[in-house]
Every structure is written in structure tokens, then in C-alpha cells.
Amino acid sequence: MTDRTAVGTNEQPGIEKTAKVTEDGIDVEGEVVRFTSDLIRIDTSNRGSGDGCERPAAEYVAERLSEVGIDAKILESAPGRANVVARVEGTDPSRPGLLVHGHLDVVPALATDWSVHPFSGEVRDGVIWGRGAVDMKNMDAMILAVVRAWAREGRRPVRDIVLAFTSDEEGTTEYGSRWLADKHADVFAGCTEGISETGGYRFHAASGKRIYPIGAGERGMAWLRLEARGRAGHGAKPNDENAVSRLAAAIARIDAYDWPVRVTPTTRAALERLADLAGAQLDPDDPALNPAMLREKLGPSAEIVEMAIRNSANPTMLNAGYKANVIPEIAIGYVDGRVVPGGEEEFMATMDELVGPDVNWEFTVREPTLESPIETPTFRAMREALLAEDPDAEVVPYCNSCGTDAKSFSSLGINGYGFVPLGLPQGYAFQTMFHGVDERVPVEALHFGVHVLDRFLSTVN
Secondary structure: OOOEEEEOOOOOOOOOOOOOOOOOOOOOHHHHHHHHHHHOOOOOOOOOOOOOOHHHHHHHHHHHOOOOOHHHHEEEEEOOOEEEEEEEEEOOOOOEEEEEEOOOOEEEOHHHOOOOOOOOEEEOOEEEEEEOOOHHHHHHHHHHHHHHHHHHHHHOOOEEEEEEEOOOOOOOOOOOOOHHHOOOHHHHHOOEEEEOOOOOOOOOOOOOOEEEEEEEEOOOEEEEEEEEEOOOOOOOOOOOOOOHHHHHHHHHHHHHOOOOOOOOOHHHHHHHHEEEHHHHOOOOOOOOOOOHHHHEEEEEEEEHHHHOOOOOOEEOOOEEEOOOOOOOOOEEEEEEEOOOOOOHHHHHHHHHHHHHHOEEEEEEEOOOEEEEEOOOOHHHHHHHHHHHHHHOOOEEEEEEOOOHHHHHHHHOOEEEEEEEOOOOOOOHHHHHOOOOOOOOOEEHHHHHHHHHHHHHHHHHH
């Protein structure tokens, strides 16, 4: 696929539009659209607490791989909780393997809130609609389209490519990537690096520059359960040991806390390059640095870095009491905490201080932070693949504020990168699509992405 004719387009000046069909007549652009749409139509909603079923999507993926002679295995961690793995052998067995993974589950969607049914996979006005269009059945489809084209063309990558289509990424990963890493580590033997969500997408800066952030780090997950205990009693009587009040006070302190900025090496590299592109004076070590300053100095580009410059903790759920005139003995709260690389000790010490002596807290989900090197042949190959399709663009590393399956695979010594290339048009609110209403992806974005992904996977060594 990498050898193809390019034609001009008026949609994105300065960017070439690649031909739709390869010399062998393989319609890779048509396939990536069809696969994305088909996968969206398979409802793989993950409601948490083990409530999910990825098996139909896993069977679809395995069938598409088997059609072109790729041996795909379905590994089921629990009834319906299915994962697909396969290995595409490279031409140089001395090279380390590369893991390419995407999750098959999606967060739930309420059809009445959407303009188009969230599981329709409808293609309308050059856009594919539905839950998973960007998170992340688009990448699943791009992976399928690329490796199928290789198989039919008789091409092989330089490195072994291990494919993993996982379940439960939108839950705890215990049925997906964590289970695979724990129970099927042999599948990933020889892999030293991996790619998955999120990064490689086109971001339009105020300067007119097109920027592609590549994920080279992730904040860690720190989901917390808070428990306040007190003295039960009548709601009409004074009570200075009210569990609800104690929990509410702790939650209010957590919500109001202004976390200090902590700039990691990945974020520092991003800040310095984005400041250069914006023509701004920005010192990453400035003690006054905060999101507002970033937006002032960097304009829209601040979006790339502002959520990953410090820890965060957001209250998400409360549960207490059983009757309006009864003060309960116990009140429970939940907090979604996220931790920058190197910020774990600060996070725990701060939580101890914020909750106070009358409330206990514990982790319900704890996942590590990630930071992968950027001065590597793999990172350079991602950059070169993007610039080959969009020569006037800029590429920067960044730290993902959320978490991905890469955390599970890091336990196997695999460095993870966020690389889901998408040629997004100006004005497309990409970040709001994740878990949002009316999630959708432009067809042209997928066409761009499948060619970038092919170029990268074909050339990385």
C-alpha cells in the first residue's frame, strides 16, 4: 500500500490525498470504512462490574483475519468476554516484536440522546456515526485493513507484529489486557514496544500549523473509595459525629484542592516545541505555570498538554443513608484520581491530608503511570510516517491524561505509545467525542490514517 499515486485535494491545502485502491486492486480505504461501520453495529457496551459481551465483535475480527490466512485465536476470560490475538511474522526475526492493540468494548450510549442511533454505524455526509467511532473501533478497523492488504499482497513487516483486540478496556481490564498479560504472556514474547490509543491525530493550531501529538506517557489511575463512619441517630437531634457531614466535608476539600504543576520529561518536550510553534516565551519551570497561562501562551494548542501537567481528583459518586430522618452510621464516596508520572507519593500524602482523620480511603483501581522514551527508532518511524502523508506538519510527544490498555502490557516490559493516526478536518471537536454524545469520525480521516499506519508498520525496525 505504501507505493501509490497521490492526487491533489482542495479539502486540506498542502496535503496530498492518497489513491483509494492499491496497484493490486485492494480497496483498503473502502475496507476501513466498512469495518468501522460493521464493528459499531455490534453493541459491545461495557457497563462495568463484569457486565459486557465482546464475543460477537471478537468473532467478526477473527473471521476477517482468517479470510486472508492470518491465524487468529479467540481467548475468552469469562463467558462472552473475548479477546483476539494473532502474530504476523516479520522478515527479520532478530528484531524485537511490536504489539499493536485496540479494545473492542465501548461505553454505553443512550439512543434518545443521539442525533443518529449510536449503534447504527451509519455513514452520512462523509462521516461514520456511532459509539466507538473514535474510541476505538476506528483503530481496530485500520489494523484489520492494513494486515489484510499485506496478506493479499504477499508483504511482510520487518518486525513481528503481534495483534491484540481486547475486552474490558472501558472497565477494569481484568477480562482483557490485564488477563492477557497475566495468563497469556507467551503471546507477547519478544515484544518490547506497543501502539494503541490515543495520539497521532491531526490538531489544528491557531497559527495555521497542523500538529500531530504522539502519546509517550500516561497518567496513572487512582480510583478511590472513601468511607466515613459516625454515630447513627435521629435526624432531628444534634450530632457532631455525622458520617454524611464528615464525608461531605472531605469531598468538598478534595474538589476545591488546587494541585501543583508537575512537568514530566514528555510534557516538557511538548511544552517547549508548542511554545516554539506559537512564538511564545514559556518556561516549563515557571512556578506560576497553570492551565490558564498555557491557554494564554499557546492558544488552542494548550489542549494537548493542560490536562497532564498535574494530578487530579474528581468526586464521582456518593452513597449514604436510607431515610430522611435517620442519620446513618456510614457514608461512602468515590473519587476518580489521576496521577502524573512521578506523582504517586504526592498524591497519596495529599489524599491523607484532604480526607482528614474521620474518613478512610482506599484504592479500588490502581494502575501505574507510563512514560516511554521519545528518542527511539520507533518514535522516529511514527513521526516519519505522519510527515510522509502531511509534509508541512509538526509532530510533538505528549502525555495522555487518561489511561489505556498499555498499562497492563507495561507489566511485560512493553513501552506503550499512543498512535491512532487520523487526518481530522479543522473545527472537528475530537476530544469531546470520547464517551460523548454523537460520537463520529470523518471518512477522510480514516483514509489518511490507514495509509499512515501501513507506512509506519511497514517501515519500523
